[in-house]
Amino acid sequence: MAQVQEGRQAALPAALETERPKGTTSFGSASLGRLKEAARILAPFGVLAVIWWVIKASFDISDNVLVSPWAVITATVELVRVGILTDFIGLSIQRLGGATLIAVFTAVPIGIVLGLNKNVATAFEPFFRFLQNVSGIAWLPLAVVWYGLSNTTILLVIIYTLTLPLGFNTMLGIKTVPPRYAQMCNSLGASRLRVLRDVYIPGALPNIIVGFRLGIGYGWRALIAGEMLAAQGGLGDMIFQARTANLIDQIMAGMIVIGCLYLVMDRLILQPIEDVTVGRWGVLRS
Amino acid sequence: MTRANGRPKIEVQDVSHWFMQQQTGDEVHALDAVDLTLRQGEFVTVVGPSGCGKTTLLNSIAGFIKPTQGTLLCDGKAIKGPGRDRGVVFQDLAILPWRTVRRNIAHGLEIAKTPKAERDERVAYLITLVGLEGFENHHPHQLSGGMKQRVAVARTWAADPDVILMDEPFAAVDAMTRLTLQEELNRLCLQTGKTVMFITHSVDEAVFLGDRVIAMTARPGRIKEDVKVPVPRAERDWSRYNTDPDLKTVTEHVLSLVRSEHGEQERAQHAEAVQ
Numbered sequence: 001m002a003q004v005q006e007g008r009q010a011a012l013p014a015a016l017e018t019e020r021p022k023g024t025t026s027f028g029s030a031s032l033g034r035l036k037e038a039a040r041i042l043a044p045f046g047v048l049a050v051i052w053w054v055i056k057a058s059f060d061i062s063d064n065v066l067v068s069p070w071a072v073i074t075a076t077v078e079l080v081r082v083g084i085l086t087d088f089i090g091l092s093i094q095r096l097g098g099a100t101l102i103a104v105f106t107a108v109p110i111g112i113v114l115g116l117n118k119n120v121a122t123a124f125e126p127f128f129r130f131l132q133n134v135s136g137i138a139w140l141p142l143a144v145v146w147y148g149l150s151n152t153t154i155l156l157v158i159i160y161t162l163t164l165p166l167g168f169n170t171m172l173g174i175k176t177v178p179p180r181y182a183q184m185c186n187s188l189g190a191s192r193l194r195v196l197r198d199v200y201i202p203g204a205l206p207n208i209i210v211g212f213r214l215g216i217g218y219g220w221r222a223l224i225a226g227e228m229l230a231a232q233g234g235l236g237d238m239i240f241q242a243r244t245a246n247l248i249d250q251i252m253a254g255m256i257v258i259g260c261l262y263l264v265m266d267r268l269i270l271q272p273i274e275d276v277t278v279g280r281w282g283v284l285r286s
Numbered sequence: 287m288t289r290a291n292g293r294p295k296i297e298v299q300d301v302s303h304w305f306m307q308q309q310t311g312d313e314v315h316a317l318d319a320v321d322l323t324l325r326q327g328e329f330v331t332v333v334g335p336s337g338c339g340k341t342t343l344l345n346s347i348a349g350f351i352k353p354t355q356g357t358l359l360c361d362g363k364a365i366k367g368p369g370r371d372r373g374v375v376f377q378d379l380a381i382l383p384w385r386t387v388r389r390n391i392a393h394g395l396e397i398a399k400t401p402k403a404e405r406d407e408r409v410a411y412l413i414t415l416v417g418l419e420g421f422e423n424h425h426p427h428q429l430s431g432g433m434k435q436r437v438a439v440a441r442t443w444a445a446d447p448d449v450i451l452m453d454e455p456f457a458a459v460d461a462m463t464r465l466t467l468q469e470e471l472n473r474l475c476l477q478t479g480k481t482v483m484f485i486t487h488s489v490d491e492a493v494f495l496g497d498r499v500i501a502m503t504a505r506p507g508r509i510k511e512d513v514k515v516p517v518p519r520a521e522r523d524w525s526r527y528n529t530d531p532d533l534k535t536v537t538e539h540v541l542s543l544v545r546s547e548h549g550e551q552e553r554a555q556h557a558e559a560v561q
């Protein structure tokens with residue numbers, strides 16, 4: 001919980017910082033570069049595993065406190081073998097995917113409307129900041145009262161968590177589009193819808209993508225917390241259930257899977273999307 | 287064939303405008319009782335000290351702002367807002383950075399739903415006309431100032447508006463390129479018979495390009511004098527401009543008008559500072 005809270009605190013400055021300069025990615029010596037990058041990403045994890053193993057081996061720590069890396073690997077294999085891990089990963093990803101879809105179709109239009117109306121945007125800004133600091137997790141009790149320990153409760157919390165950075169960054173993106181561009185489009189005979197399509201949406205796209213990436217990150221954390229409480233399956237449920245039986249190996253296996261899955265999503269899907277749009281657009285914009 | 291045929295295209299009648307300043311709540315009197323008629327096929331240039339309301343006048347004709355007072359007509363009908371009959375070349379160009387040169391120029395035709403084959407043909411023609419061959423697929427950030435300028439002009443031209451409003455379009459272009467662009471613009475306007483209002487702070491540019499030069503007063507902007515330029519536009523190029531005694535006389539006259547207004551403005555600012 002504390003970690004999630006901390007994440008929400010960091011959310012606002014990160015969300016405001018939309019014009020992150022990005023170097024252009026060279027696709028030249030791609031495969032060698034990829035390999036080097038993979039090694040650079042994996043190296044610290046290897047070091048950490050070694051330290052973990054050394055501590056476990058040399059201080060005679062009870063298996064009730066900390067298990068060895070090997071035990072975690074065995075637990076992971078076992079969880080996959082019985083099908084729990086794969087099922088629960090599927091369930092968690094489905095929830096995130098569904099919530100993302102709903103959030104995109106609500107947050108982006110709301111962000112656009114707010115961004116286009118300076119006065120409304122100004123009026124709503126304190127409200128936005130207020131909501132930014134009431135984390136999705138803080139909504140859990142209310143969601144449980146409304147929807148019980150259910151899938152809906154989990155979805156509600158993720159959607160809420162995703163919507164804020166996505167809506168906020170969309171609004172910022174729209175506000176950064178020079179009004180001149182819209183005037184230009186109007187004098188070429190464009191309708192309001194056309195101006196939206198040709199000017200505001202492409203102009204705001206880099207910000208929208210940044211908001212999307214942030215939102216998925218926060219949403220993933222909220223998802224785990226929601227699953228822990230709602231007990232409707234999923235990775236969060238898995239590690240929380242393991243706690244009642246004191247299965248430290250399963251808890252740690254689950255934690256590692258949660259982190260790794262996010263890393264994979266972020267590096268293989270979100271980052272490339274951001275590089276293509278923000279990277280290129282960013283350069284184009286100057 | 288392309289000389290003004292006398293039919294009024296744009297009519298500005300007794301237009302005054304006040305801006306409300308957001309922070310201070312002060313009112314800025316930008317335009318004062320401006321009367322101006324642009325005739326079909328005419329090239330009218332506007333000069334005046336900075337801040338005298340030139341852009342405000344252009345924005346009113348373009349339909350971006352509704353002046354506090356007065357009447358604006360296009361083809362005898364009230365101007366209600368921006369429209370594709372009045373193309374604008376903005377001082378800051380407003381080229382979309384995420385579109386290529388080709389797609390920026392094609393933008394107006396896309397909006398007008400011109401069939402693709404016709405659109406491609408017209409864009410290709412304009413790209414050749416403004417000398418941007420080979421840069422069709424470049425993005426604006428890859429172009430020099432002069433090239434961006436050409437994109438902005440070509441985009442406005444592609445949409446084929448009757449009237450073209452240009453706001454100091456060559457201000458950011460280096461001096462050599464500017465000379466070429468001015469000659470090209472003159473040629474293009476004669477070929478197409480457009481009605482043009484062209485704002486500049488360069489007296490040479492105003493006289494070189496215009497059928498008439500409108501000299502404005504310091505703020506609040508009023509029309510100080512409407513000066514006819516003698517030599518037909520078809521006969522103008524920079525070597526002629528530099529040697530023709532009639533053009534020289536007109537230039538000197540316009541220069542004296544602008545100078546006196548500049549002096550006015552400085553005296554007014556000094557008086558304000560002393561108060």
Ligand SMILES: Nc1ncnc2c1ncn2[C@@H]1O[C@H](COP(=O)(O)OP(=O)(O)O)[C@@H](O)[C@H]1O
Binds near residue numbers: 343
């Ligand atoms: N949106 C605005 N709000 C307040 N004042 C403005 C605004 N636009 C222009 N002005 C003021 O109106 C006057 C005329 O401006 P403008 O038409 O841009 O002059 P020019 O183009 O001749 O330099 C200037 O003093 C300017 O400061």
Ligand SMILES: [Mg+2]
Binds near residue numbers: 341
């Ligand atoms: Mg101006």
